[in-house]
Amino acid sequence: MEHQHKEHALLAExxxxxxxxxxxxDETLWWIRQKRDKIAWSIPEWEELREAASRIKHNVLGNLxxxxxxxxxxxxENGAIVHWAADAAEHNKIVLQLLQEQGVKRMVKSKSMLxxxxxxxxxxDEHGIEVIDTDLGERIVQLAKEPPSHIVLPCIHKxxxxxxxxxxxHLGTPAGNADPKFLTAAARQHLRxxxxxxxxxxxxxxxxxxxxxxxxxxxxxxNADMGAHLxxxxxxxxxxxxxxxxxxxxxxxxxxLARSATGQPITTYSSHxxxxxxxxxxxxxxxxxxxxxxxxxxDFRNSLKCxxxxxxxxxxxxxxxxxxHSYHNAIAGPIGAILAPNLDMKEYADLPFxxxxxxxxxxxxxxxxxxxxxxxxxxxxxxxxxxAKKTKAAGxxxxxxxxxxxxxxxxxxxxxxxxxxxxxAVVNNGMNPWFKQREMPAPPKQSFADxxxxxxxx
Amino acid sequence: MKVGLFIPCYIDQFYPQVGIxxxxxxxxxxxxxxxxxxxxxxxxxxxxxxxxxxxHGCNELFVNHFENFDYIVAPSxxxxxxxxxxxxxxxxxxxxxxxxxxxxxxxxxLTDVLKVDNLKxxxxxxxxxxxxxxxxxxxxxxQMSELVAAPFSKPQQLLNMVEGLELIELKRADECCGFGxxxxxxxxxxxxxxxxxxxxxxxxxxxxxxxxxxVSCLMHxxxxxxxxxxxxxxxxxxxxxxxx
Numbered sequence: 243m244e245h246q247h248k249e250h251a252l253l254a255e256x257x258x259x260x261x262x263x264x265x266x267x268d269e270t271l272w273w274i275r276q277k278r279d280k281i282a283w284s285i286p287e288w289e290e291l292r293e294a295a296s297r298i299k300h301n302v303l304g305n306l307x308x309x310x311x312x313x314x315x316x317x318x319e320n321g322a323i324v325h326w327a328a329d330a331a332e333h334n335k336i337v338l339q340l341l342q343e344q345g346v347k348r349m350v351k352s353k354s355m356l357x358x359x360x361x362x363x364x365x366x367d368e369h370g371i372e373v374i375d376t377d378l379g380e381r382i383v384q385l386a387k388e389p390p391s392h393i394v395l396p397c398i399h400k401x402x403x404x405x406x407x408x409x410x411x412h413l414g415t416p417a418g419n420a421d422p423k424f425l426t427a428a429a430r431q432h433l434r435x436x437x438x439x440x441x442x443x444x445x446x447x448x449x450x451x452x453x454x455x456x457x458x459x460x461x462x463x464x465n466a467d468m469g470a471h472l473x474x475x476x477x478x479x480x481x482x483x484x485x486x487x488x489x490x491x492x493x494x495x496x497x498x499l500a501r502s503a504t505g506q507p508i509t510t511y512s513s514h515x516x517x518x519x520x521x522x523x524x525x526x527x528x529x530x531x532x533x534x535x536x537x538x539x540x541d542f543r544n545s546l547k548c549x550x551x552x553x554x555x556x557x558x559x560x561x562x563x564x565x566x567h568s569y570h571n572a573i574a575g576p577i578g579a580i581l582a583p584n585l586d587m588k589e590y591a592d593l594p595f596x597x598x599x600x601x602x603x604x605x606x607x608x609x610x611x612x613x614x615x616x617x618x619x620x621x622x623x624x625x626x627x628x629x630a631k632k633t634k635a636a637g638x639x640x641x642x643x644x645x646x647x648x649x650x651x652x653x654x655x656x657x658x659x660x661x662x663x664x665x666x667a668v669v670n671n672g673m674n675p676w677f678k679q680r681e682m683p684a685p686p687k688q689s690f691a692d693x694x695x696x697x698x699x700x
Numbered sequence: 701m702k703v704g705l706f707i708p709c710y711i712d713q714f715y716p717q718v719g720i721x722x723x724x725x726x727x728x729x730x731x732x733x734x735x736x737x738x739x740x741x742x743x744x745x746x747x748x749x750x751x752x753x754x755x756h757g758c759n760e761l762f763v764n765h766f767e768n769f770d771y772i773v774a775p776s777x778x779x780x781x782x783x784x785x786x787x788x789x790x791x792x793x794x795x796x797x798x799x800x801x802x803x804x805x806x807x808x809x810l811t812d813v814l815k816v817d818n819l820k821x822x823x824x825x826x827x828x829x830x831x832x833x834x835x836x837x838x839x840x841x842x843q844m845s846e847l848v849a850a851p852f853s854k855p856q857q858l859l860n861m862v863e864g865l866e867l868i869e870l871k872r873a874d875e876c877c878g879f880g881x882x883x884x885x886x887x888x889x890x891x892x893x894x895x896x897x898x899x900x901x902x903x904x905x906x907x908x909x910x911x912x913x914x915v916s917c918l919m920h921x922x923x924x925x926x927x928x929x930x931x932x933x934x935x936x937x938x939x940x941x942x943x944x
Contacts, residue, residue, distance in 0.1 A: 255889040264893060288848040559876045563893045596887060598880025599748065601837035605846035625750035638751040646757020648738040655713045675888040680923030683714040690712045690719035694735045
């Protein structure tokens with residue numbers, strides 16, 4: 243199957259055209275992985291904590307229907323208005339309608355990967371409404387007209403000098419100033435105006451507590467709070483898997499989230515939103531968008547445990563060297579590669595193959611998703627559903643014929659090595675991707691089987 | 701103790717010396733080793749590429765060759781992991797289960813089954829250990845840097861018994877080298893970059909040799925080293941443990 247856009251391997255090759263930049267990207271994210279390791283080691287019960295989180299989410303996924311209804315009931319008792327969206331289109335329509343009711347043309351939004359997944363910004367833009375992303379990293383990529391390259395660190399692919407140029411162009415900062423402190427202050431000034439003027443604020447949701455009907459939003463910048471407190475209408479958009487049963491479970495998840503994400507003990511703000519203040523409206527949009535389908539896929543159900551910490555990206559040796567945009571999906575990295583095929587198997591057929599199956603992702607995952615095993619399983623599903631390339635399928639069938647027939651294997655091996663020794667150019671050429679940057683192994687005269695026959699006769 | 705020696709296809713074809721070292725080491729340690737002729741491959745190259753449904757032939761061959769041994773040993777963590785996780789044959793499930801439970805990667809066979817506590821081996825060189833992912837994270841041959849748990853390493857435990865051998869410390873103890881089966885050709889750019897970065901870590905820390913439990917990773921690293929015209933060599937752990 244050929245695609246409209248480039249596949250991961252080609253996008254990654256483009257990214258690798260600039261090796262110093264790849265080194266910088268790799269080192270930056272590895273530094274965050276090390277911060278995560280250090281803070282995890284400061285908690286002796288770290289592995290038990292991961293196990294507890296995984297089991298709580300297991301319980302949530304097994305009783306999602308009941309917890310969602312409980313959450314809805316409690317949220318309504320708290321004075322919130324609850325909306326249900328079956329898919330991205332419905333979600334976007336609900337949000338648009340709320341904005342049109344308010345008659346706003348411009349509004350603020352704090353970080354929400356769900357709205358990225360639903361492509362809310364371009365949808366609202368088409369309807370004449372401008373969204374101002376208020377998370378600093380998201381605002382930067384928004385100004386650059388790019389999608390986020392990382393779910394926690396949206397502009398991690400950008401160097402400070404490039405951010406300085408963007409701010410010079412869009413916010414009028416002096417040319418050539420790339421001082422992070424100065425640029426952050428400039429962004430604050432710029433965003434403050436937006437916060438004060440915005441009558442509607444959209445936020446994401448990190449955890450929704452079924453027991454109390456409250457939502458917890460975690461940020462380091464306080465931008466969700468600024469938006470939601472100053473606006474007349476707060477719209478909180480969440481995937482239906484964000485539910486946790488009880489408030490006390492936050493004691494597990496809040497300890498894991500920031501430690502796994504950035505190596506901080508906790509996010510600067512962990513804000514609880516429960517009831518709208520007098521005169522304010524609080525809307526909660528609960529979005530399915532393929533989640534119940536994924537829930538029905540036994541092998542992939544656990545992917546819904548994800549709390550969007552991004553640890554699997556920071557540790558992934560492929561992500562660090564291919565960049566978030568090479569995954570051409572709102573959620574990049576290993577977790578994106580097991581979530582995306584559920585949304586569109588053809589479009590994202592390449593992603594489960596963008597991995598060496600090294601397993602580091604599963605080990606850092608705070609909710610113990612078996613990510614690398616799901617990557618393996620998605621590969622099987624994608625092939626079975628007919629989305630493997632024809633050339634690859636032909637190669638695999640040929641390989642199978644050689645490897646399942648000892649006689650053919652022996653002959654092919656002997657002939658192959660002879661050809662490699664006698665006419666090395668047959669394999670040492672530009673058609674062979676191995677040879678592009680690596681030498682082929684030196685072909686020996688005899689195989690181990692030949693040696694054994696001679697040296698250990700029956 | 702009857703040991704069936706499994707020599708994976710690419711070792712058979714390109715690295716017979718690794719098979720010879722493995723056989724010789726096991727024989728020295730008193731095992732009754734047989735290499736069943738006609739064996740080919742564990743089926744992993746197809747399975748990891750999404751074609752597990754094509755591996756029936758390989759699976760049947762494997763069960764036929766290895767069902768009658770007390771233990772099956774191979775100098776490759778990755779192939780062993782594949783067999784452990786995926787070997788099934790209709791109508792021969794009992795034999796397949798026996799194999800899945802009795803197959804060992806060489807180092808873990810030495811430390812866990814033979815309980816080797818000394819080796820008469822000498823290798824007076826600076827050596828870096830490449831922890832291959834499938835052996836480490838899949839078979840648990842060594843502690844993983846992601847987990848909060850006590851350190852251990854079965855390969856290093858064995859290498860520490862080798863006279864004169866000096867293990868070097870790496871900046872990133874267990875990062876993947878980027879081989880990844882067919883990943884090495886389908887994702888050539890990232891694969892090679894990962895390999896180059898692993899090599900740099902070993903070279904910067906003074907390695908004369910890079911060793912490991914998986915020839916596939918070593919083949920990939922060797923290909924890059926030779927292209928770089930480096931003096932650093934790769935050796936499978938069996939070759940070092942068998943050296944005098």
